[in-house]
Amino acid sequence: MIEILNCLYLIIFFSVLFRLKFNDSIINKLFQSNNFSLFEKYSINILVVLLILLFFSFFNFDNTIVVYFLVVLNIFSLVQNIKKNNFINYFSSKNIFILLILTFVISIDLVSNIQLGWDGHIWYFKALNYYENLSFFNLKNTMMNHYPHLGGIIWGLFWKISFLDYEYFGRIVYTFIYVVTILLIAEKISNNFNIKLIFSLVFFFLTYDLALFSGYQAYLIFSLIVIIVNLLNNINLKKTSYYQLTFFIFSSYLLTWIKNEGLFYFSFIVFYIVFFQENKKRFFCLIIFALLVLLRIFLMDKISNSSSGLLNFNSFDLILDDLLFKIYLITKYFIIGLFKYPIWILLIVSLLLNKLNQKEYYIIYFGISSIVFIYSVYLFSGSQNLVWHLSGSLDRLMFHLSGFFMLFIAYRLKYFFKFFIK
């Protein structure tokens, strides 16, 4: 029973922490819009909180102080708003209710199935580092020290905040972020609450995999990609301010600190933004991009004693037969991967069923970048263990990348169901 109560405590804690009511006016000013839904506000605040936590993680500083400070500040600003907006109504709203219920149901699934996955045993030590209040530089004493640590920061932090001293309570934060993301996507299809519920269920069926909560970083990376793509879609990229550009670039930069391949996802997003900018802003974006990448390389170099191994150019040989065989193997496992996380199938089907309009051309860019990325990763890796690599990691890579397509799929579903949905 105490475990269930602890889950409830953590979920309410997340719902307060990531709400950041006092941030609303800043968000409205930054994006020059007052039309953000509750889940969009949550999603932006997730980025803000993660940026703050990432920043403090490089110093020998107890992150719980930051989190408690944010929670107290948030409670204060919520209480201040009692008269303006009805406080009780706010917390009893349907959206909050469904967010809490969904997170609770999924977190109970996690708590009941606590086993860490294979890679979870590696990521665990990143979390332990922050659970024990140690600095970023202590990460050199962990296994696979060339892996980045953002997922570990929040895992370790909420493990520490939990009343019960078991690591899996720290992983509940992943379920909260995942649920916010799914609800964010579902609300794009319709404003009708019941229809939102139906489609959120559809998206859960398409994307939920308990194994990915066993210490993997897949849901975190997937969720952040969805959140960023949604934000990019909300504004006119040709008329972005420097503040917006900075926010987008820094938010996308979070991806590089979750997994090494995040560096590529970060590049995809930055180059996409750069494409729409005038020369002066292009230069600005590229300078920030280069500085951030160099900073990451510099910092990771301080703690790691091996390269990422993501792209091992030394093992790449240009023998045609070998190359063709590799392409065959990658394609085979790519097709198998389609059936594990069928978002890709939905993408292909929705692309075939209707023409793209100009606003949807971004999907071609992200689609081609994703496929080129998948093939490059495995073509450049050695051929000895290729089958093992493909069977163990390609599906997860495809799942990360499906984050780029979620919003497009939501709008396509809205289009296809427009005759049934008012």
Next chain:
Amino acid sequence: MKSLIIKSNKQKQNLLFIILFLLILSIKFQFFLNIYTILKNKIETRMVSTYGYCYPFGYGFIGEVYLKHDLNDYNLNTNNKNTFPTSNIFKFSFKNKKSQYEILINYSSNDLKKIKKKFKIVESNGDCHLIKYLYD
């Protein structure tokens, strides 16, 4: 009056819809079974049933020898004969000291004979062993 009834019917429909939604959700995520599992078994029991007393990860054995030999301030290396991820996660702390003890998991007596370094077995339970290396 008529509009009130319609409103009430609509509310009933919405309520029914939400209940149906929650029911499907509960089935998808095995909510009731999970609650049952959590309520029926204590955390430690579930930890042992997940990670095993000895096979596969030696959770129960590791916890037992740490307690029995008062090793909580030490990091004992764990070595699993099977190809499994590390069992160091159960007791490791960055603040602990190194130890000359080692925990062998899923090592049969034949496997023990193949170890080249000199050691003595401090404690054994099935295929799990607490050993101490001997240095000349």
